[in-house]
Amino acid sequence: MMNQNINIWELLQPEEETFEEDDILPESDNQRWITIEQDDAGEEDETVLYRTFVNAAIGSKRYRIKSRGAPYMLIISTKDGESQPKITICNQSGTMSLTRDFTPNDLQDKPTLGSPSLGQVDVRDGMPLNFRKMNITVAFTSEADQQRFMDFPRNYFIAVSRREPRHLEKATETLLFDRSVEVFEQLKPTTLKPLDPRQQWRSCDLRILETTSREGWRTTRRLVISSSACEKRPWCTEIFLPLSHIRIRREGTARAAVVKWSDCAHEQSDRTDGNYNRMYSYVYDENNPNIALSLLFRNSADATDFENTILKLPLPPIFSSSTGPDSRHVYNISDTEPTSKNYKAIFLTHTRLEWRYNELFYMYRDIDYHYDHHTTRVRFPHLYYTDYISSHVEKLYKPDPGTPPQFSHCEKRVGNTSIGFPDERTSFHFLSALSPGHTLLFSRRVHSLATKPPRIKFGGTKSTKGPAQVQLWRMKDDDGGTVRLVSRWDDHIGDPWLSLLICKETLLQLLQQSNDSNRAVLPKGVYERGRKLDLKSLAATD
Secondary structure, three states, rough: OOOOOOOOOOOHHHHHHHHHOOOOOOHHHHHHHHHOEEEHHHOOOOOOEEEEEEEEEEEOOOOOOOOOOOOOEEEEEEEEEOOOOOOEEEEEOOEEEEEOOHHHHHHHOOOOOOOOOHOOOOEEEEEEEOOOOEEEEEEEOOHHHHHHHHHHHHHHHHHHHHHHOOOOOOOOEEEEEEEEEEEEEEOOOOOEEEEEOOEEEEEEEEEEEEEEEHHHHHHHEEEEOOOOOOOOOOEEEEEEOOOOOOOEEOOOOOOEEEEEOOOOOEEEEEEEEEOOOEEEEEEOOOOOOOOOEEEEOOOOOHHHHHHHHOOOOOOOOOOOEEOOOOEEEEEEEEEEOOOOOOEEEEEEEEEEOOEEEEEEEEEEEEEOOEEEEEOOOOEEEEEEEEEEEEOOEEEOOOOOOOOOOEEEEEEEEEEEEEOOOOOOHEEEEEEEHHOOOOEEEEEEOOOOOOEEOOEEOOOOOOHHHOOOEEEEEEEEOOOOEEEEEEEEEEEOOOOOEEEEOHHHHHHHHHHOOOOOOOOOOEOOOOEEEEOOOEEEEEEEOO
């Protein structure tokens, strides 16, 4: 072989001799494709699905030469641990070997041979196949070769078409995560042991797609797993994926993970229709996961990307804070229908034992909260969260065994949460992120806050309302020194919020008061009272 006469080979095209891309392989590497039997071609971890010889014109039209005699080998193959089919073209001399993923776009606008509606297709016309910066047009030697080249990947992509983003009328679906997993296995959600019989597959494609409707709180996701292209019968399955209460645990190796959550298939049959007929509902139960998966990624970076996709939103946060593995994020969310509305999403990540899990709440402009500066905790007695409703609710019959309940739609529920922070500064930044126009400067609990004409007192004169939390906020774009005072009494007061605008002169008077007194007196002013606080204007409201 070392003394072979390369003069009998096809002359190299100009760009074959000068091409210097990363996917050029050494001469010996091309030899793995040159075997008598197709099953013997490739490395030990490669499977050749299709192999033929083609003519090709390589590079730009200005320099390329149309070859004759089919001197180039065209291969479709797969690699262990990867699901996507790969396309490779190489020459005889070993100076060029180009490889990339075969995608559905390679088959778009390609004619199907023998189709009467498309007329006669000439294989000599060539088919463009681009490899990064290198443009290549291949021409098959027969219609049968071209038909096989197109049919095999087309059948595979049709079988796994559910992993592609859907075109929806009133929503948009976006691909968030796309990686190959070496091993995918379904587990028993209670014990995390393998199913019997064992449900394990190798070299799968795993994707997470997010569906965003015209109301941001209705956002959902789906996890889609599909088989490798080398499977004789390609398969694809999709699983409903909520945005919150997903539990994930990294296993012994950095590239392994176990994840579990609930879908909408928990049976409830404790209600009747009034005539003693049992009614069946299938619900989402965030505290009772019924789906568990074991995933082994190709590397630790892919496993980390998967974890971050699960435990975060694909939006730039306006506030982020982490304490060890726990984190807190605030995002801006928008609705376009039925009315245009802007609000906040609070996304929390917690750690319990070896598991990490998340919570997601939505907060509108008028809000009620408690702040404790001693513990730097913020408690929200009323926040909104999303509940996921199934397609089988309050019916007199169970669903057919072959058609399990599926996710149907979202409904809004009211909950509560308490968020802790490592220090006062971080908690101030969090609260400031919730207000679009103000920054929190000061927050303390006072023994008493009383309103008596013609002045407002907090401290000194005892109030029958009891202690209160007093805060000072400044407008973000106001350099004149104007601030707003807001305070909240405890829950036994029906309208616990009070707000007041304090001008610069009043602030100067407060600073000039005696430091020996624990009482601050404000001049007469107009204040607001209410059950909630408008975070945009920092005014108490009902």
